[in-house]
Amino acid sequence: MNLFKDFEGRVLSALEALEQIQEKKDGINLSRVSVEPPRDPSHGDVATNAAMVLAKPLGTNPRALADEISNVLEKDADIERISVAGPGFINMKLSSTYWQKTLAAIIAEGEAYGRSGIGGGQKINVEYVSANPTGPMHVGHCRGAVVGDSLANLLSFVGFDVTKEYYINDAGAQIDVLARSVFLRYREALGEAIDEIPSGLYPGDYLKPVGSALAEEFGTRLRGMPEGEWMPIVKDRAIDAMMDIIRQDLAALNVTHEIFYSERKLHADNAKAIREAINDLTFKGHVYKGKLPPPKGQKPEDWEDREQTLFKSTDVGDDIDRPLIKSDGSYTYFAADVAYFHDKFERGYKEMIYVLGADHGGYVKRMEAVAKAVSEGEAKLTVLLCQLVKLFRGGEPVRMSKRSGDFVTLRDVVNEVGSDSVRFMMLYRKNSEPLDFDFAKVTEQSKDNPVFYVQYAHARCHSVFRQAAEVFADVDLESVDYSDAVEDMITDESEIQLVAKLAEFPRIVESAAAAHEPHKIAFYLYDVASAFHAHWNRGKETAELRFINNTKPKLSMARLGLVRAVAAVLKSGLSIAGTSAPVEMR
RNA sequence: GGCCCCGUAGCUCAACUGGAUAGAGCAAUUGACUUCUAAUCAAUAGGUUGCAGGUUCGAGUCCUGCCGGGGUCGCCA
Known part of the structure; x- marks a missing residue:
């Protein structure tokens, strides 16, 4: 059930009925014709821009064309009123019968309502978080985690x-540092005195258990080995331990991944994967040996002007060519990135999304260049940049220093305000906007946190059903065919407004998915909750409008159907957002 | 300096991707709790969309140039 698609179809067939369209059929592009809800509800329920878009190619003026189109549409029984307004908008008000049919269809679809097939089963890869496995997740990782996870759900x-x-x-120098830090903790666990963690190593206490585990497993054996020997062993244990921590952090935020892809895998077997990827790029004509100009701005003192293996990314949209091999012969991080993309492409993904922090803005062009070169234009890569999150506590910025180890972890935040709140706050903003996150606002003044507002609406729906179960004790509310009950019963303007809001769901979902904008779901949920709360309160002023009326069971069942539809939409949306849909607020 | 993101109500943000009279929340004022849970609702007030041009039926949205804020620059990862 997608009301707007439905009416788009009706508008298009109305257009085909027009003589002037038939005459010029080939020269006309109907793809710009759209059917939308009007911005101002007083204009009606649906509006189309058809006349404005087509007037020019048809050599007529929009108002006149609009009149002709509306003359055809007028015959449609589901359209109660049609009018031409402004520069040539055609506004339609739909009959209450049509709204009842719409609601019935929504109820019949149940939890599946809003789903669509626009993805067509196509494989798509969403990569997000990808925090270095050197410790617990930092609060800065929250946003990308939530945005990526919700986008994937969507x-x-x-x-x-x-x-x-x-x-x-897990392949860079920072992992060596991690291993050395763990080795220190291992010696500590064996009883050596460790005064101060030397600068350059990770100081966090979270490494202590890893050291103890090594002591338990190997006793003193590692201590006698040269670094070259213990390093791979400690590295393995350290990475596994860090990934365990990270997985737990993610779980606390209700974030999940299907695949954890290790960079080490690319370097394994004498960097087979990287060599193959570079060979592939070379074969496709994107690799050469040459010199790079020094970076603009201040020239680094240790700048070496030498020839190296470069990816000619300037041919595919980048600003500068990128090195693939370091002076010591090892591969650059970027080379691994190329191999990683290559691997994803080989795994059959035609569309890939990278969710990154704003500090990675500089990588967007080169990754797009990689995508273009490796897939020869076949794969679509989208980079979503999440702007920074600034933490506040009671209006004061929270200071963080990574060096002293007193940074705020993701777990701290989740423990303090809850996963639902964190997730919704992170979603309640376009990802391209910076975000201020205030602990005090999120916890104390719950009004400032929209997730409660939405969850409360959902809980209210269930509260209605709890009440109804008492009033209609003789009716099995679970087996009522609400879809059927709705007919002729949902007639009040306030109810219809609510149905109209629900009818937007598929459209919002599709456009949010197409534009990779999960925040739209959060805003829409707020809208639905708002419409529901408003309608609820009308029932307080006018008892006639209440959902439950013990003298009118038939009417009550219809209205319970409406409530059920609201609850279903809220639940679906909340689950896309990765937040819970409680049945009562406590 | 180059590149990327952002400038919308006092504050925090939307605006269906080019549509109509630019909308919400917070803060302010007023009203509604014996309730289908007031974590809610109704109402008032608040605007030269940073500035200047351009594109067209139509611009907060697209293009150019400024102004202001943030990020980024490397054989690091």
């Missing part, structure tokens, strides 16, 4: 075959 809701993926940066 995409699978519209029929994509989504893979949620995490890229583990």
Whole structure:
């Protein structure tokens, strides 16, 4: 059930009925014709821009064309009133019969309502978080985690075959540092005195258990080995331990991944995967040996002007060519990135999304270049940049220092305000906007946190059903055919407004998915909750409008159907957002 | 300096991707709790969409140039 698609179809067939369209059929592009809800509800329920878009190619003026189109549409029994307004908008008010049919269809679809097939089962890869496995997740990782996870939920809701993926940066120098830090903790666990953690190593206490575990497993054996020997062993244990911590952090935020892809895998077997990817790029004509100009701005003192293996990314949209091999012969991080993309492409993804923090803005162009070169234009890569989150407590910025180890972890935040609140706050903003996150606002003044507002609406729906179960004790409310009950019963303007809001759901879902904008779901949920709360309160002023009327069981069942539809939409939306849909607020 | 993101109500943000009279929440004022749970609702007030041009039936949205805020720059990861 998608009301707007339905009426788009009706508008298009109305257009085809027009003589002037038939005459010029080939020269006319109907794809710009759209059917939308009017911004101002007083204009009606649906509006189309058809006349304005088509007037020019038809050589007529929009108002006249609009009149002709509306003359055809007028015959449609579901349209109660039609009018031409402004520069040539055609506004339609729909009959209450049509709204009842719409509601009945929504109820009949149940939890499936809002899903669509626009994804067509296509494989799509969403990569997000990808925090370095050197410690617990930082609060800065929250946003990307939530945005990526919710976007992935949204995409699978519209029929994509989504893979949620995490890229583990476990191959760089920072992992050696991690291993050395753990080795220190290992010696500590064996009883050595460790005064102060030397600068350059990770100081956090979270490494202590890893050291103890090593002591338990190996006793003193590692201590006698040269670094070259213990390093791979400690590295393995350390990475596993850090990933365990990270997985737990993610679980606390209700974030999940299907694949954890290790960078080490690319370097394994003498960097087979990277070599193959570079060979592939070379074969496709994107690799050469040459010199790079020094970076603009101040020239680094240790700048080496030498020839190296470069990816000619300037040919595919980048600003500068990118090095693939370091002076010591090892591969750059970027080379691994190329191999990683290559691997994803080989795994059959035609569409890939990277959710990154704003500090990675500089990587967007080169990754797009990689996508273009590796897939020869076949794969679509989208980079979603999440702007920074600034933490506040009671209006004061929270100071964080990573060096002293007193940074705010993701777990701290989730423990303090709850996963639902964190997730909704992170979603209640376009990802391209910076976000201020105030602990005090999120916890104390719950009004400032929209998730409660939405959850409360959902809980209220269930409260109605709890009440109804008492009033209609002789009716099995679970087996009522609400879809059937709705007919002729939902007639009040306030009820219809609510149905109209629900009818937007598929449209919002599709456009949010297409534009990769999960925040739209959060805003829409707020809208639905608002419409529901408003309608609820009308029942307080006018008892006639209450959902439950013990003298009119038939009417009550119809209205319970409406409530059920509201609850279903809220639940679906909340689950896309990765937040819970409580049945009561406590 | 180059590149990327952002400038919308006092504050925090929307605006269906080019549509109509730019909308919500917070803060302010007023009213509704014996309730289908007031974590709610109704109402008032608040605007030269940073500035200047351009594109067209139509611009907060697209293009150009400024102004202001943030991020980023490397054989690091």
